[in-house]
Amino acid sequence: MAIYDHMAEFHGLPISDCEDFLDGGPVDPASLPAPGAVAWRLRVDPFEESAGPPDVPEEWAGWGEWRKRFARFLDAVDPGGVRALVVGEWGEAYETDAGEPIEAIVEARGRLASLRAVFVGDIVMEEAEISWIQQGRVTDLLAAFPALEELGARGGSELRFEEVRHAGLRRLVVETGGMPAGAVRGVAGSEFPALAHLDLWLGTPNYGGDASVDDLAPILSGERLPALRHLALRNSEIQDAVCAAVASAPVVARLDSLDLSMGVLTDEGASALLTGQPLTHLRRLDLSHNYLSEEMRARLRETLEPAGVELTVDAGGAKGDERWRFVAVGE
Template sequence: MAIYQHMEEFHGLSVSDYPDVLNGGPMAPASLPAADAVAWRLRVDPFGESVRLPDDPEEWAEWEEWPKQFARFLGAVDAGAVRALLVGVWGDLYESDAGEPMAAIIKARDRLVALRAVFVGDIVADEAEISWIQQGRVSDLLVAFPALEELGARGGSKLRFEPVEHGGLRKLVVETGGMPPEAVRGVAASDFPALAHLELWLGTPHYGGDASMEDLAPILSGERLPALKHLALRNSEIQDEVCAAVASAPVVARLEVLDLSMGVLTDEGASALLSGQPLTHLRRLDVSHNYLSEEMRARLREALEPAGVALDLEARDARRYADWRFVAVGE
């Protein structure tokens, strides 16, 4: 599961950490990768040992604030060539949200002319549980960067997504243990003519994931998503309802990949899926982390595998977890 290890690749590039003052300190530009050769991750350690700050040898600090590290980064690399950025730990995650690092990136938009991908919250469970990561209005990045092609965010607390129109975005991923319905509605009300990959981790009501089928309806209609090929509505406590809605959703007819994994999917939802529109045009259907019976898994194989659909049916034990069913990622 991605939330247990830091990303090693992003936007087709290997991820490279830009060192903070506690982990290597300033580095000469000649010792760094080329600015456009990697996806750069910036993260700080708010609980490290005290060090002398590089810009003031007489000053001690317990850690380097994220905006200061980012300013150092912009001065050390060719900012105009940077293609991808990942925001890791930005401070005390229980006391601060992602607003400050996002504001710093947006402030530098005139320098980051080649930036095409941003991921906010490359934070693993050892650093903060996913539902404790405090996000912000991530849609501001789309407004500031009209050429952005990929946007990702992890964490549902304080997550905001205002409706936007963006002609360049091709991939949008929002990973949460509970995605606020207002944020779901913001994504659904956005116009993304080039978006090919949409992935939403809907989560559970316990962590704020109260989205309804009505909130998802504009996505399932596909009207604002004419280029969509990969739809993932994952990690939902109401995965049976999601499957029932997907069964008649207009957008499905032009998909290549349908991902309904990580949620509480039972025979009821899978039966609704099989009773709906044909799925034999798909390249892949992912319903892993399910609570399906052996009989239902056999029905799915019989219906789809002869047509060449790749199936991921990795399951929980439906009988063992009959009274306690849960999504793959909650806290």
């Protein structure tokens, strides 16, 4: 499985691309959507020379193309009304990290008074494989925007997530083919009193996913996540060990939904779930893309579905014998 399509919506808003009005001459604001009605996606194509604005301000000298485009965007719309930003390709993402777009957004924080959501790295396979995307220190966005409610990032290479305390964040998604242990520990060590939705793609050591179950312990205790209702720890090569830890994790008792999909899940991990704490309070449990026997799938259905749990337990594209077991999204 790979990511072939760009996001169509973000933060509950349809996404609007900016290329059409950023590559030409003067912009008529009346022709654009209301600033807060859409999530604005800014991207550059590193293999096409942008026409750009006819007159480049002197202060733009030395700026990268994404930063120039962002500056023009801020002049074209009312930035004070912008609620959501999506960072697409900022250059050759396998060679250049996301530092420039992150820095540009942070520097504009005084103009982005209504910003509530940022996604860094809406980049599909044809632009850069997920594990080749050079990320950055995404926690700079949390430090700059105390009212931010949603943060997303795609790509694990050079991903840095420091321990922070953020009172407003409600949704955090990190999509990787390999999430560095340091970044996992940063998330786990952070205090997010309002966070309701946490989704981590842990990945494989082949692409930098070197976290252990011990690194997840603060998340599984739930002590720093009192509002958490959805937990996803997925796309992991150590999915059996993750499931064994989840089976006795205090945080599970107050979840509405649990996602352990996309990983190398075998009967060992599923058995740990069935013999651990009850999961019948969950509304949804996603175990798709698994390497389970038909007997184990039947046991899961017989145990959970009569209690009203919406269970997804199909193989979901996982194939092969134990010599060829892979996470759903790797390279």
